[in-house]
Every structure is written in structure tokens, then in C-alpha cells.
Amino acid sequence: xxxxxxxxxxxxxxxxxxxxxxxxxxxxxxxxxxxxxxxxxxxxxxxxxxxxxxxxxxxxxxxxxxxxxxxxxxxxxxxxxxxxxxxxxxxxxxxxxxxxxxxxxxxxxxxxxxxxxxxxxxxxxxxxxxxxxxxxxxxxxxxxxxxxxxxxxxxxxxxxxxxxxxxxxxxxxxxxxx
Numbered sequence: 115x116x117x118x119x120x121x122x123x124x125x126x127x128x129x130x131x132x133x134x135x136x137x138x139x140x141x142x143x144x145x146x147x148x149x150x151x152x153x154x155x156x157x158x159x160x161x162x163x164x165x166x167x168x169x170x171x172x173x174x175x176x177x178x179x180x181x182x183x184x185x186x187x188x189x190x191x192x193x194x195x196x197x198x199x200x201x202x203x204x205x206x207x208x209x210x211x212x213x214x215x216x217x218x219x220x221x222x223x224x225x226x227x228x229x230x231x232x233x234x235x236x237x238x239x240x241x242x243x244x245x246x247x248x249x250x251x252x253x254x255x256x257x258x259x260x261x262x263x264x265x266x267x268x269x270x271x272x273x274x275x276x277x278x279x280x281x282x283x284x285x286x287x288x289x290x291x292x
Contacts, residue, residue, distance in 0.1 A: 115195045115270070115287055117171070120179040122199030123253045124246045125210030131199065131280055132179035135287065139177075144170045146180025146189075148225040155228050160184060181253065190266055197272040198257050199280065203250055210246055 118135060120128045129145055136143035149166040150158055158166065167185045171178065171192045178189055190196065216222070217230040224230070235241055261271045274280045 116175045117193045118177040118195045118197060118287075119189050119193040120177065120197045120199065121181050121257060122201070123181075123206055123250045124242060125206045125213065126199040126201050127209065127277070127280070128179035128181075128199060131197070131284070132177045134284060135177045138284070139287070141175040141177055142173060144176055144178040145225075146178060146182050146185065150180075150182065151225045151228055153226045153228065164188060186260075187265075190269060193269060195270045195272065196261070196266075197274060197283070198261075200254060200257070200273060200275050201277070205277075206250065207243075207246065210243060214242055 118132075120132045120135075122128050129147075132143050132145070135141070144167075146167065149170060150163055152158055157163070163182075164185055167188050170176075171189065178193070180189075182189075214230060214235045217224070218232045218235050221229050230242070235243065238244075258273075260266060261269070272283055274283055
């Protein structure tokens with residue numbers, strides 16, 4: 115486990131787990147959202163995004179988090195391990211509500227000056243909460259199918275169904291990465 119990709123639905127804790135892996139194992143953390151989003155929530159041009167991802171993943175050891183299908187080929191071809199966070203919907207929804215409320219209330223800067231607002235988060239069709247509703251069940255079905263594709267046969271896959279399982283995995287991977 116030298117190059118780890120962490121995937122899962124919106125709000126599942128991908129970035130939190132990736133940060134913890136990076137901190138404990140002293141490897142770089144790459145957050146795909148930070149490479150994708152320009153100021154004012156403008157997505158990077160597709161080729162710019164792909165180039166940023168290639169550069170970010172050029173090292174020998176890293177942990178990356180994110181679900182962007184536009185760069186999955188780059189990420190998964192370089193990765194040796196993919197970790198799927200597959201938590202129950204209620205847990206993910208509670209976490210996402212809490213995180214979104216906090217970010218909106220305190221106007222936490224995310225990437226390139228972007229911040230979540232109450233209006234955007236709770237009253238917009240572009241809401242992260244609406245995105246969760248649209249993608250949660252699709253992603254749960256999609257990842258196991260992707261893991262079976264021949265181009266990803268080199269990957270070791272880890273399917274975590276609870277925060278407790280994630281803690282146990284983090285402890286075990288820490289032993290392998292140090």
C-alpha cells in the first residue's frame with residue numbers, strides 16, 4: 115500500500131480518512147476537489163484538471179481522495195489500493211448535514227477561496243445535499259462493478275462499511291506503511 119485512493123459517496127468521510135492516513139503514515143495527501151475547483155466554484159478545464167492530477171500523483175507514495183470519473187483512469191492506474199467507504203445512508207446524511215451546517219455558519223474556506231453558503235447548501239438545486247440524494251445509491255452499485263473490470267485487476271480493494279471498520283483498517287495500514 116504505497117498509493118491509496120479513497121472513494122465513496124459525498125459526505126462519507128473520504129477526505130478525513132485520507133488526511134489521517136497521510137498524517138499517520140507521513141505520505142502526501144491529495145484532495146481531488148482542491149485540484150478541480152477554481153475560484154467562484156468554477157470547475158477547472160478538463161485537460162487542466164487531468165494535468166494537475168497527473169502531476170500530483172507523480173510521486174511514489176500518496177493517498178488521494180475523490181470520486182471524479184474524469185480522472186479515474188489516471189488515479190486508479192497509478193494506485194495500488196482503493197478503499198471504498200460504504201456507510202449507511204442515515205450516517206452519511208447526518209455527517210453531511212453537520213459538516214455543511216458548520217462550513218456555512220463559519221464560512222470555512224475550502225479550495226481557492228470557495229465557501230459553502232446556507233443558500234447554496236440548503237436551498238439550491240446544486241446543493242451538496244441534493245447531490246447526495248442523487249448519487250448515493252448509484253455509487254454503492256457502481257464501485258463493486260468497477261472493481262471487477264480488467265483494467266483495475268491490479269488494485270487491492272478494501273470495502274469499509276462502518277466507521278469502526280475504517281478505524282481498524284487505519285490501524286492495520288499504519289503498521290504496513292510505516
